[in-house]
Amino acid sequence: VNGKLIIIFTLCFASAFLHGSNYFFAVVYADLLPALDGDAKTMTFLQEVVDILLAYIVESFDRETKVIDFHYPNELLQLNNWELQHEPATLDDILISCRATLKYAIKTAHPRYFNQLSTGLDMVGLAADWLTSTANTNMFTYEVAPVFVLLEYVTLKKMREIIGWPEGRGDGIFSPGGAISNMYAMLLARFKMFPEVKEKGMSSVPRLVAFTSEHSHFSIKKGAAALGIGTESVICIKADECGKMIPADLERRILEAKQKGFVPFFVSATAGTTVYGAFDPLIAISDICKKYNIWMHVDGAWGGSLLMSRRHRWKLDGVERANSVTWNPHKMMSVPLQCSALLVREEGLMQNCNQMHACYLFQQDKQYDLSYDTGDKALQCGRHVDIFKLWLMWRAKGTIGFEAQIDRCLELSEYLYNKIKDRDGYEMVFDGKPQHTNVCFWYLPPGMRYIEDKDEKKKRLHKVAPVIKARMMEYGTTMVSYQPQGDKVNFFRMVISNPAATFEDIDFLIEEIERLGHDL
Amino acid sequence: VNGKLIIIFTLCFASAFLHGSNYFFAVVYADLLPALDGDAKTMTFLQEVVDILLAYIVESFDRETKVIDFHYPNELLQLNNWELQHEPATLDDILISCRATLKYAIKTAHPRYFNQLSTGLDMVGLAADWLTSTANTNMFTYEVAPVFVLLEYVTLKKMREIIGWPEGRGDGIFSPGGAISNMYAMLLARFKMFPEVKEKGMSSVPRLVAFTSEHSHFSIKKGAAALGIGTESVICIKADECGKMIPADLERRILEAKQKGFVPFFVSATAGTTVYGAFDPLIAISDICKKYNIWMHVDGAWGGSLLMSRRHRWKLDGVERANSVTWNPHKMMSVPLQCSALLVREEGLMQNCNQMHACYLFQQDKQYDLSYDTGDKALQCGRHVDIFKLWLMWRAKGTIGFEAQIDRCLELSEYLYNKIKDRDGYEMVFDGKPQHTNVCFWYLPPGMRYIEDKDEKKKRLHKVAPVIKARMMEYGTTMVSYQPQGDKVNFFRMVISNPAATFEDIDFLIEEIERLGHDL
Structure with a gap:
């Protein structure tokens, strides 16, 4: 097998090198595995996709790149041919589709992407997710996911220990x-x-x-x-x-x-x-x-x-x-x-x-310990493998690595809080240091700071965050969330979970809000 | 950006080539992106993972390879160190973990893997899933998943057309x-x-x-x-x-x-x-x-x-x-x-x-058409991107490609049905040609074929499929499901959804059942 693999690798890189991207113009999905002798073409194709992904990753971490190349839905529909066809496309077209999809995607790994509670892109987690896709199996029984079922067992136990449940x-x-x-x-x-x-x-x-x-x-x-x-x-x-x-x-x-x-x-x-x-x-x-x-x-x-x-x-x-x-x-x-x-x-x-005792999935006369067939305790039947990326990241970072990453995000949010709490034009939504990385604040553009009429001020302030957010997206420089809450008009909710963020990115966010909002 | 990328690519391949796999012995997760100058190390690491995956893929389609290298849970727990540690591991250890995970995984792409309704591994689907992991976003709003939201819209519409709902x-x-x-x-x-x-x-x-x-x-x-x-x-x-x-x-x-x-x-x-x-x-x-x-x-x-x-x-x-x-x-x-x-x-x-109108996620004053924020019609809040792999496969195959793949699976199951319906030692669970690819049958080992006592025969027959299945897994040659249904004792349920399967694989399955079961 090894000798065969080396030959395939060589062939695959050689052909990709010789043909460049035009190579895929004549290749279609039917040439790929499981096609006979589909090995080399498959590897060349997958390697080409990986090259696109690697370039995207490097770009995503680059602060010179936009977080998003935003287009309105009707525009985006026109920018590419997204329709599904009767006939197959060439693999060249497939690669073009991959590039287009990434071009208009949000760069969630970008150090200045703060829009959601889930941000950032972990390299070991990503590698693990690629492996999970390749293993393409299901969590319901030990029989079809032996390693993943064990890793889920090990990891859940560890999480329960951390919660503090005995043993x-x-x-x-x-x-x-x-x-x-x-x-x-x-x-x-x-x-x-x-x-x-x-x-x-x-x-x-x-x-x-x-x-x-x-x-x-x-x-x-x-x-x-x-x-x-x-x-x-x-x-x-x-x-x-x-x-x-x-x-x-x-x-x-x-x-x-x-x-x-x-x-x-x-x-x-x-x-x-x-x-x-x-x-x-x-x-x-x-x-x-x-x-x-x-x-x-x-x-x-x-x-x-x-x-x-x-x-x-x-x-x-x-x-x-x-x-x-x-x-x-x-x-x-x-x-x-x-x-x-x-x-x-x-x-x-x-x-x-x-449990519903479906005997076609959870046979009771298998050769192994059935307590590892976890499917019947789920609401789902099939269940996606979500464990491997967590497990592999935990191995790579250790518990102390996760701890350092979390502490760092909280430090960044404290820095943001300290920086804006007494700054001109900012008002905190609630008093005191935030307990998590959520920093909730209003930005008042200069023209709005001295409005006497409280209702008028609130009404105008309510419109500030949506406009600044829309401008952030148009420029593509950063993204942060806003919302009203109860009787409080629209305010920014900054959260930091992105391990790529630095003190400079926090500074940038403040400057950007002021740049985009000062005229409102 | 392009020039920079070429240099990184060159560096990354050169370093991997020079150092071999020992290279990762000294590299840890903290060296990877978002670390300063983490580009080259990240790409070398991810490329190394991809090389492991590509080798696994090629191996999976190879009929000489085992479908599974089966071990009982307590054995598998001993075969590797799966525990989570306080301290970080080296990336070398991470690569070893990836190899171990794949070594003991089920090869769901294997042409002789028939165990579930979901089998096989599509190369374009896999590429799409790798891209999805890299994009690492969430389906709840257009804002964070513009392309994927549109593709879901396009694909669901197409599926409804195929169902036959007007327009x-x-x-x-x-x-x-x-x-x-x-x-x-x-x-x-x-x-x-x-x-x-x-x-x-x-x-x-x-x-x-x-x-x-x-x-x-x-x-x-x-x-x-x-x-x-x-x-x-x-x-x-x-x-x-x-x-x-x-x-x-x-x-x-x-x-x-x-x-x-x-x-x-x-x-x-x-x-x-x-x-x-x-x-x-x-x-x-x-x-x-x-x-x-x-x-x-x-x-x-x-x-x-x-x-x-x-x-x-x-x-x-x-x-x-x-x-x-x-x-x-x-x-x-x-x-x-x-x-x-x-x-x-x-x-x-x-x-x-x-819908629950959570204003912190589905703001009503955004700049774009809010009908594309599909999150509030879901039971979930965050929702995984499952659309891209289907959409990209559909592009690559065309509707006619899916049709050919499905027709072919049904042809294979008809071949199996015709081959065993009158064959010595086989009994069909229900009469007539199956409508889907499910072929349900009992295999009666020679020593069981002429037992007169019906209850005795049923009782012994009930134990045949589990033993053959356990042996299949021990040998790792193929996998097929079995179960009882109502008053019918354990029978094999063969299903074909694996595009890698051929007529020869069906022949193999029959021979293998007979080889593993003739002594029972």
């Missing part, structure tokens, strides 16, 4: 994202209290109510709608000025619900809210959950990663008392999308809650 | 798999009939019942359990000997449910059942659904792709009358995992059903 015991699963992880938690909480709901449905149980802070993620309500609980049964608990749930209000609303004859079954505390980055007081909440015998979930999709930092993990003190925890390594740990874990304290519950 | 109108989404797509359908059906369920939950609606055939996929029951409907409210309709739902039984059970005061809201017909590959009679079912005003869903996760074949699409006649269709291109069309679509006839329903 890392418990259960868990990697799901297609934080919203689904949160939905799993709600499903488990309901099943734990009323196992008959699986067979008999919601009509067999009393009116259930869930509690979460008014600053929590919309997936809690989405989950309640899907699970037949209904959004009106999600009671929003007041948050303080910094966005933290107020435990006294939680207890008051629980008592109120009980008086109405409703059954409180689920409290979702947030560790790192989406907008403010606030951490709910988990110890106080867990005391209340214990007192009233309610499932305590911690939505740490965004903030869970702080558990890896010795300096910051105190913000999640009490998390070990939770019944379940959502933790998305694809956010603060920069694992490529998608990578979200739900961790569960009780063993066996997921299996009992979700 | 391809309607809605749809790519979800993390068929189970979730089916759950979406059930959620939409419930919302369509009782929109108040979103706010008020299941306690506001009468007892709902869903119908599906006894041969349908377990995700229908899983969905009902999750949505608070309960598995007992999923009524299993009798199937005929070939696995097709019997419409008269459906109507009978609907009337029965109505008499009990239950509300039939959802019928899931299956186009291509998991085990038999049966197609439910969609026209007759749609007549009943129309008569009783019930949402008709077609679970075409496995069989939906036959819509692309002029020769076979008659098997789905009536699909255009459905309200929703699940169709997984990651199965019969060999798109890399995961790629599952839910298509919906009514426009706007998904949005109304699932």
Whole structure:
């Protein structure tokens, strides 16, 4: 095999070198593997794609490059032929399509891309994702994914140890994202209290109510709608000025619900809210959950990663008392999308809650230990392999590498906060140092700073962030998110999860906001 | 930029050449991008990974290679150090981990891998998946995934045209798999009939019942359990000997449910059942659904792709009358995992059903057409980009390329069926030519063929397939699935979705079953 491979490699590089990119003009998909003698053409083609990708990666990290080459949807539709055809294209056309797709893509690896909670591109994570695609398998059974199933087992155990559950015991699963992880938690909480709901449905149980802070993620309500609980049964608990749930209000609303004859079954505390980055007081909440015998979930999709930092993990003190925890390594740990874990304290519950005993997938008379066939505890049947990129990055960085990366992002956000909190034209949305990397602020253009009429000022200020954001995208220099919240008009929410960002990039962001907004 | 890239490329290949694999012994993740001057080291590292992957790909298609190098879980745990450490590893260790992971992986591209409905590895699909990982973005808004959002729009429209909805109108989404797509359908059906369920939950609606055939996929029951409907409210309709739902039984059970005061809201017909590959009679079912005003869903996760074949699409006649269709291109069309679509006839329903108006993600005052922000119609918040691999493969093959690939798989299964139906030692599980590529059969070892006692024979036959399968995995020569069904003892379910398979591989499979099973 080795000799054959060397010959193929040589042939492939030689042909690519001799023919240049015109080579692919005459080659079509049918020439590639599994075509007979398709080896060399396949390798040449894949190598050409890789060259495009490597060039894109290097470009993405280059600050001289635009974050985005923005076009409106109707323009973008005209810029290329995106239609699907009856006839095959040449591989040359396929390479052109790859280049066009990347040309108009967002450069999420760019050091000045701050738009989402998931930013940056990790090189080891990327390599792992390429390998995952190549292995192209499914997580439901050990039989078809032996290594990945073991790595999921090893990694989930490690994550549970970090949460603080004794000997890392418990259960868990990697799901297609934080919203689904949160939905799993709600499903488990309901099943734990009323196992008959699986067979008999919601009509067999009393009116259930869930509690979460008014600053929590919309997936809690989405989950309640899907699970037949209904959004009106999600009671929003007041948050303080910094966005933290107020435990006294939680207890008051629980008592109120009980008086109405409703059954409180689920409290979702947030560790790192989406907008403010606030951490709910988990110890106080867990005391209340214990007192009233309610499932305590911690939505740490965004903030869970702080558990890896010795300096910051105190913000999640009490998390070990939770019944379940959502933790998305694809956010603060920069694992490529998608990578979200739900961790569960009780063993066996997921299996009992979700299993359907489909004998065509989970045969009970196989030769190996069936506890490794994890598929029947999932809501999904097929499940994408999301574990390898996290596992490989963890190997490459070590726990201390993740810690350093997280600490650094928090340092950058503190730098931003310190820099703008007393700067002319800036107003912070809430007082005090942010707990996560979220820095929320208004930028007031010079002409707006001294408007006396408060309503007029608010009205005009509301329009500032959208215009600056639109201009950022037109120029392609940087991207940061904005939104209103409650009665607060549109403000910028800066978040830093991008390991490529530096102090200079923070300086740049401030200058850019002022450059693009001073005339408003 | 180009000049810089050429220099980097040269450096990277030169250094890799000079140092060989020892080069990475001293390199760690912190040397890679975004490290200053990390370009060359990053490209050398990624190229090294790609070389490992290319070698793996070529090997995977080689019939001399094992499909799997099988080890029991406890053995596999010993064969490598899979533990996560506090300290970082060198990149050399990372490359070793990549090689070990692939060494023990299933070669899903192998021409003799028939174990699942998803088999094979498409080279253009793989290239597209590598690009997707590199672009590392999220489907929720046009802002962060302009091209991918447009391609999803274009592709879903095309799929709806193929279903036969006028001008391809309607809605749809790519979800993390068929189970979730089916759950979406059930959620939409419930919302369509009782929109108040979103706010008020299941306690506001009468007892709902869903119908599906006894041969349908377990995700229908899983969905009902999750949505608070309960598995007992999923009524299993009798199937005929070939696995097709019997419409008269459906109507009978609907009337029965109505008499009990239950509300039939959802019928899931299956186009291509998991085990038999049966197609439910969609026209007759749609007549009943129309008569009783019930949402008709077609679970075409496995069989939906036959819509692309002029020769076979008659098997789905009536699909255009459905309200929703699940169709997984990651199965019969060999798109890399995961790629599952839910298509919906009514426009706007998904949005109304699932939206939560989270203003921090779906700002209403952006500069572009907000109808391209598709995130709020999803159950998920973040959503993985699954579209590009399907779109790029479609470009490369054309519609006719997919058609040829599908027709060919069906031809191979017909060849298998014809070859074994009258062969000594084989018994078909159901009579007649299979409609999909599923061929279900028992292999009776010579010593078992003339046992008179039927119970004894059944009992012994039940143990044959598991032993042959275990031996296949030990030898690593091929993999095929088996299961019992109802009162039928363990039988082989052969399916062909692997474009690399040939007539010779079918011959091989038969010989291998006989070689491994003749002594039983």
